Amino acid sequence: MVRIAIVEDEDIYVEKLTEYLEEYQKEFGETLEITVYRDGDGIVSQYQAQFDIILMDIQMKFMDGMSAAEEIRRQDSRVVIMFITNMAQYAIRGYEVDALDYILKPVSYFAFSQKLSRAISRIPREEERKFTIPVKGGVLCVNVSDIYYVESAGHNLVFHTASGVHLASGTMKSAEEKLADAGFSRGNKCYLINLEHVEGIQDKCAVVKGELLQISRPRMSAFMQELTRYWGDR
Numbered sequence: 001m002v003r004i005a006i007v008e009d010e011d012i013y014v015e016k017l018t019e020y021l022e023e024y025q026k027e028f029g030e031t032l033e034i035t036v037y038r039d040g041d042g043i044v045s046q047y048q049a050q051f052d053i054i055l056m057d058i059q060m061k062f063m064d065g066m067s068a069a070e071e072i073r074r075q076d077s078r079v080v081i082m083f084i085t086n087m088a089q090y091a092i093r094g095y096e097v098d099a100l101d102y103i104l105k106p107v108s109y110f111a112f113s114q115k116l117s118r119a120i121s122r123i124p125r126e127e128e129r130k131f132t133i134p135v136k137g138g139v140l141c142v143n144v145s146d147i148y149y150v151e152s153a154g155h156n157l158v159f160h161t162a163s164g165v166h167l168a169s170g171t172m173k174s175a176e177e178k179l180a181d182a183g184f185s186r187g188n189k190c191y192l193i194n195l196e197h198v199e200g201i202q203d204k205c206a207v208v209k210g211e212l213l214q215i216s217r218p219r220m221s222a223f224m225q226e227l228t229r230y231w232g233d234r
Contacts, residue, residue, distance in 0.1 A: 001031045002120055003050060007065065008057040008084065009038050013105070017055060017084075020112050027113070030120065040068030049076040049146055049162035052123045053116075055103070058085040069097040074209060075162050077197060078145070080119045129182060133159050133168045140166055144182045148208050150175050150192040160209075185226045188216035193223075195230040 004021065008014050014036055025032050035051070037043040040063030043054070054072070058065040069081050081097060086105040100122060101115050129144040146162040152172045159166045176184070176192055183195045187206055191213045198206050204220065205212035206227075215223050 001033055002123065003033045003035070003052045005035045005037060005043055005051045005054045007037045007040060007043050007054060007060070007068065009060045010057070013057070013084065013107070014038075016107060017112075020107070020109050021116075023109060024113055024116055028117070039063055040065055044068050044071045047072055047075060048164075049079065051079055053080045053082065053119050056081055056083050058083050058087075066097065069099065073097050080122050082115065082119055131178070133166050134170060135166055135168050140168075144179065145194075145196060147179075147194050148197045149187075149194060149213060150179075150184075152190045183230055185223050186219055187213050187223060188219055190214075195227055198227060201227075 006014060006017050008017065018034060018036070021032050021034055024030065039060050040056075044063065054069075056065040056069060060068075065083060065085075069083075072079065072081070077098075081099045083099055083102040084105065084107070085102060100119055103112060103115055130141055131144045131147065133140040133142060142159075142161055142163065148160045148162070150172070151158040151160065153167070155169075157168045157170050157172065157175055159168055172189070172192060176186065179192065184192050185195055187193050191206075193206055193208060193213060197208050199209075200207045201215075201224070202212060205214050206223070207213075
């Protein structure tokens with residue numbers, strides 16, 4: 001199943017895009033789950049990295065599509081974003097938020113279906129690995145890829161994830177053992193970092209979702225080797 005959000009404030013295009021998605025399902029046998037938002041602030045306020053593809057109008061009343069995409073990218077580096085616009089010059093800015101493509105209004109089914117097929121081909125289809133976080137009163141199940149980093153906090157752990165920050169019981173050693181083969185690396189004694197979300201190295205820190213996480217001197221060489229190997233395998 002492919003989870004798609006339509007973010008569009010014009011009724012005619014909400015109806016048209018929904019119609020095209022339903023037609024696409026019949027033509028290609030793809031199961032699509034469709035959610036509609038009428039403005040950028042609607043999807044941003046409820047966002048928890050729950051979509052595979054977002055069809056985003058650029059010009060909307062309360063929060064424009066570009067601003068909404070910037071907010072979403074801070075939480076989700078994997079979702080495929082496609083802009084819908086009647087002015088091609090706006091689409092150039094899409095590269096700033098790693099947008100895959102743009103669809104020019106008026107939208108034709110043929111062009112839409114071609115671009116949607118391209119978007120669907122970019123969705124990671126491998127089975128997502130799950131990880132259970134022991135939170136107060138129970139457990140929370142998340143995708144490993146949605147964990148940005150794990151932070152040691154006294155006798156507890158803080159999981160920084162796409163769905164928010166979660167305080168959990170446990171030790172850094174146990175978390176490291178469980179995530180040993182999932183692309184995580186110790187930056188120092190306080191941070192276990194998901195290499196998938198490392199955007200770069202700056203001032204002896206790993207940049208993760210805009211945060212600077214200190215890499216200790218003893219760990220720097222090994223961390224850089226693991227990061228270089230991870231990037232090379234992508």
